[in-house]
Amino acid sequence: MSLQLVFDALALGGIYAVAALGIALIFGVMRLVNFAHGQFIACAVFALIVPSTDALAVLGLGALPAPVLVPLILLIGAGLAVLAEALVFRPMRNASPVALMVGSFALGVALQNLLLALYGGRPKAVSLWAELGQPVQIASASVPLLQLIVIAAVAVILAGLALMLRKSRLGLEMRAAAEDFTMARMLGVRSNRVISGAFALSGGLAAVVALVLVAQTGVADVRMGGQIMLVAFIATVVGGMGSLSGAVAAGLGIGAASALLQAGLPADARPFRDAFLYGGVILVLLFRPQGLFAPVGAKPRV
């Protein structure tokens, strides 16, 4: 296996892991599969450019230097998610999980249409950090600088999130609420704080995915969150709904498998890479329907 392939697998798997975490964090505390997560990603992408339906994209925030731009886009992602929670999901707090899920679909459609109205439907070329495309020579492999940055960023994000969940008060409350929400409330844990916190983290993670997608593809497309949202959702199911480490492991696994199949499959079979990939997913779920890392304490809250 070439070194190049290792970097490909890590970068793709890492970004799937971050996307899956965004889904799993909210599912953990609310038992809500937030299907609007893909549109959170898309909104963070379009926050980079000036609203207009012209074919040519003009960088707005995206023109800012990276040390300002990155925190700003993360804040926008977090703010959008917190706002969505307050406006859409908080009034539905006592609704059934199915109603919440339908609500998240509706929110996703609304956000997508908002983007269509503001920016038009055509994909736009966006050049963000083009200089990061230049290759760096590492032993036998020639790796784009961007890929190295993505891998490092994912590692920092995962470590930071793990530390935050282990060591901070909000992290403790989120973990307690994920195991038994009503019990946590009976111990004085504020549900609004925990849920807003989960949405803020999830929105921030969506923004990270958005930045990476734009930098990698050079395109802003209203539909661009959908595909990765699907992979992320599958990763949370394979990892075991409610398990954060499971979501990360499965995200990494699916990304790595995808990169390996891309390189390893015979050229004729390569167009059917995803069929092989999801065939593997089905096999895993046949043997472990509860997912690979189903948490002990996470009974569905009904």
Place this chain on the structure above:
Amino acid sequence: MMAKLGVYDLAVRYGKLTAISDLSLAVAEGERVFVSGPNGAGKSSLLSAIAGAVRAAHGRIEMDGEILSGLGAEAIARRGLSMVPEGRRIFPGLTVLENLSVGTGMRRDRSAVADDLETVFTAFPILRERARSAAGALSGGQQQMLAIARALMTNPKVMMVDEPSLGLAPKVVDEVYDRLCQLQALRGLTLVIVEQSSARAARVGGRMLLMRGGRIVADGDATEFAARDLLAEAYFGGAA
């Protein structure tokens, strides 16, 4: 004198099923009240309604004259009413110490929190020993002790314990009650305990309420209950 905990005309319904109707109750400060009765009498529903875990269909609940009914579970906990629920409901994936810390987030008296931790560790030394282990790895009796200790860490004025003896060996139940009474004396707690065994309640001592069909059908000293046959009457029908 104003009751520490007052319940007036409480009704709890689950859909068309009535769990509690027209229930009134006054508990004095520092009192120990046992709630007994057959399965389905509404004991757990009463505690859940007071704690705000289920919403009352009708009636009023007060603590120190402040109305609790209508507030959410978190607001009620923040006013000093703590619950050890049926089945303990510890957080299995959190460590013992983390379980104890969840309920201290609302407290501003940081030094008192450290003292309280010392108090529960002294009362339940096994919790100190297992502080860093996952709570899910504890035995049933240890989990019960953890659930009680966790409720105490919120610094409650009123504590409600739902069936602390459920599924535990009699010797362990003795220990749990010993500690509970000890901590009550130490903290001046008001205690409401669901307990099926009138003999057990009589031995521990306190007031006893007998529930049946969602109402309180008898109210008196636990030792008298054990003597009289009111329990059997409630379980098997009798004249009532």
